[in-house]
Amino acid sequence: MIRNLGAISYTMKRQLLLLFSLATFLGIGSCTQDPEFPDVPSLTFREVEQSVITIPNQGIAESLILVLRFQDGNGDLGLSSDRSRFPQDFAGDFADNMAYHFNIVVKTYKKNTAGDFLPLVFQTVPVSYSGRFPRVSTEDREEPLEGDIRYTLNFVKATTGNFIKRGDVLRFEVFIYDRSKNKSNTVMSPDVTFTY
Template structure:
């Protein structure tokens, strides 16, 4: 018993030392994403069927400058000026293009830019402006898919890319097929 306690303490100390020596991964400063999944929630309200879709992508970023605030923190907030001004093409940082399957090919959804803009902002992922490696997942919710706009048998997919605050564009990924209004 005496030897068990003696060696257990040594093993615990060794385990703590080894776990503290984990080397940080090294990623490029440009964000990289991979498609993970689409969670589908179908519901009916006032005889109209709706789909709410949650697109999940994994990300890696070498300098940690992902995300933009959704509302300004006072006058002069850098997330709402210059390149991120509301009139700028970089105001949003999460870009989604909807494609509908027609036969064996995908075509852009008609009227997507006019009536159905799916782009938006995801929040800052680091608490401060330190350069640090980030990896994880982004869950992005898409709503307002209704059976008065889409055919209940439509199969869609999403083309997705993101930008960081240095305006580095990620790679582009495509979601799996989603058959609308089948999530009940």
């Protein structure tokens, strides 16, 4: 009986050793290095999600979600809306009315009757839908990041219906800034035909 326990114990040891070796091999084989991206953010335009919605107390709106793929080597993308947790996102050049307060810049172009895209203007002022997108990572450590930014634009017919009408074709030119004030490349959306 003692020999049998020894044999079982030996067999179990071999199985455990084999299992441990297999787990170690799989663990090492599945380890990947972090991707290497430049610290200057890079964008590609993935798509525009389009729908017509009703906004309470405002009415019908054309809702567009600009989906942008980003890569950034140190992960310093986005600005917080939490002034108490990230006061640095509202100070200096990031303060209200300062150069980097908006970290996503969206220029709008409208197709004219000749088929050319010209900057969209309202009463001689170019229309901009720039804003702030939130921090991609809430950690303050440098790490390469890749993912999507989903930036929503709602065009309320009651307020934009004077200069954007059903059948108008728009394009959006977009770039972003990281918290180091590096400017990404500029990307252009596909054509968007308004349906409201």
